[in-house]
Amino acid sequence: MKKKAFIVCILLLVLISVLFPHKALSQTDPDPTVPFKEDVQLSFHPETGKINFVTGPGGKPVDPSQGFRFLASPETAARSFLSSYGSHFGLEKPSEELVVIRESKDEMGHTFVRFQQVYEGIPIVGGELIVQVGSANDVLSASGEALPWKPAATQPVITPEEARQAAMDLVAKHYGYEASALKTTEPALWIYNPALLGGPGPRITSLVWRLEVEPLELQPVRELVLVDAVKGHIVLNFNQVDSSLYRQTYTANNSTSLPGTPVCNESDPFCSSGDPHAKAAHTYAGDAYNFYLYYHGRDSIDNAGMILNSTVHYGSNYQNAYWSGLQMVYGDGFGFALADDVIAHELTHGVTQFESNLYYYYQSGAINESLSDVWGEFMDQWNGKGNDAPEVKWLIGEDVTGYGAFRDMRSPTNFGNPNKMTSEYYWCSEEDAGGVHTNSGVNNKAVYLMTDGGSFNGKTITGIGYQKVARIYYKVQTDLLTSGADYLDLYNNVLLACSTLTGSNGITAGDCAQVKNALDAVEMNQQPTSCAANDVSFCPG
Structure with missing residues (x-):
């Protein structure tokens, strides 16, 4: 009897692996068919196995053989590139799956074309790609995530009003409001799979109603809610309000x-x-x-x-x-x-x-929090006001009377925050939207090392100063990060930003070497080891 139960369980596990192609917090085998040359820098999404970053060597085009420079516009060049290589990013029909969100041009004449992935006209949560096009219409880099797994349905069964009511009921219960005291945005159809944002849940691609719920009277609640548009249950929800300004x-x-x-x-x-x-x-x-x-x-x-x-x-x-x-x-x-x-x-x-519009959820939320810490601390060190003594230089909130500091960028572990991806302090649960305030410590430590230097985790870094670091991260924030970016994306794009800015604002190749040392010291291109993979049902022995 036990042997039969064991066989049945094995068959169930095989079935689950087919239906839900997900390896939580582990590397999915990268796409073995990528056509780029060996000197091109590549990285792959840890769950889809598809490319999530590519850049040419030393700032050169990704594929010099392509004639993008003769095309009419940066958008045309970007679309032509993704038409050729989109399948390796997870796109099935690039010409139908990409909608331009916006274009921006930097001081070097490079254009950054940001695309939203859609399927049958429906946008995909976290599905964004950014293509950097040089002044001669050469493609210099491409980054972001695309979802290769499509939903079973694109027509809703649940009405927008039913979705609205489900979302309001959820928020009312969770925060103790009356449903009549809440308002929502207009429900919009989106497609969602947890793999792109990195949160928990079965890797099932669902058609969802997306909306935001907040109180009629302004309170610190702006809940993003995704309601399954076929079955009506809540697929995802989290509060997008951070916790502090204007003139x-x-x-x-x-x-x-x-x-x-x-x-x-x-x-x-x-x-x-x-x-x-x-x-x-x-x-x-x-x-x-x-x-x-x-x-x-x-x-x-x-x-x-x-x-x-x-x-x-x-x-x-x-x-x-x-x-x-x-x-x-x-x-x-x-x-x-x-x-x-x-x-x-x-x-x-x-x-x-x-700008990047990072989701306030798991690693994208941790990056969101860290970027705010970074500019908060840089401004603190720049304006000459408040307490800037050496012993409090990298503390966040040291001037909050009655409360005091609540994070330390120099030594994140002093407040129970991780200082590297493999730290025992790395937060794995769903609380705090996946540890956004805790796991910000990884990038906080990296920025401290880039700025002031130091020795950490086998690496010795010479600081390059906050002025250069701020300019590097601003390019990352405004031109390179997509809304669902994770720490691997941040790692790749900080290096890309530094390389792109070399020769301007005093930034040198030597500075970029120190930036890489800092990123490697905090293991930003690794997966957290303290988080267990998603469990499946226990099988009897």
Whole structure:
């Protein structure tokens, strides 16, 4: 009897492996048919096995034999490249599966064409590719993720209103709201497979209704919800609100009404009529704006002059601060508004929303958090305000009165955060949207090493200074990262950004060698070893 049960279980495992082609946190065999030459740098998605990064040697074209330079536009060159090689990225019909999201051009004349993957006109969550096209229309790099597994259905059974109600019921129950106190965006059909974002769940490609749910009265909740459009159950949900800014400052006077009563605006640059919280929120918002303008030529959060709105004294003893997607809110508990790195941190969440638009979930969420820490700390070190003593130089939130620092970029493990991918502190559970605030420690440590240098994990790094590191990461943020990027993507694209910027802003090939040493020291191109693979049902022996 036990032998029969064992045979049945083996057959079930084989069936599961066929139906759900997923190896959690382990390397799927790379596509063996890639046509590129050996000197081309390649990496592969750990689950799909398809290319997720390719760049030519030393800044040269990926495939010099292709005649893309004679084509009419960068988009045409990018499409022609993906028409030839799209199958190796996971595309079945590139001409039908790619929609341009936007194009941007850098100071070197390179154009970055960002594509959204679609199937029968329906966008795929995390399915994005970015093609870098040189000034002569040569393709210099391509990166991102595409989903090779298509859904069984593209016609919904569940109506948009049914999906809306399911999402509102979920959020109401989870956060303790009445459903009538919630509002949603218009449900839109998307396609989702957990493999691209790296979260838990069977690797099944589903047709879903995608929507956001938030309270009618502004609160730190903006829940992304995916509802299975055929069966009606919740496939994925997580809160996209980070936890802290802008340049018109209000007070809520301990209420929860936003934005509240005006205190000061740009006509009062030092907020002379405000209390210490309003003064600090107003001043540091200006500092963050000026840092982005000075180093990156960026005009506010959206790069189009967006007003920086802040509200202080929100609620009664509300012990948090957050970027809502529209404005900054500072609780009345603790002095989050008094910390310059917290203000720049939260403003950077807004920049991320307008640029890479990283999902606030698992590794993409950890990168999202880390990028905010990076610019928060760089601005802190640049503006000459607050406590910048050597012993607190790399702490996040050291000026938050009543609370103090909550992360350490020099030594992430001091706060229980990982300093490398194989750290025992790497967070594996679904809590905190997959450990976004914890696993940010990996890139935080890398940036510290790039900036100040040091010896770590068998590598010795000579620091190149925050000015160069900021410019490298800004190119990554604005031109190279896709919304579902993971740490392997970040590893590849930081190196690509450094190589692309060599010769500008004082960045040299030697600097890029130090950047690589820092990335290798934190093992950013590896998978976390502390996270167990997804379990299947126990088989009797």
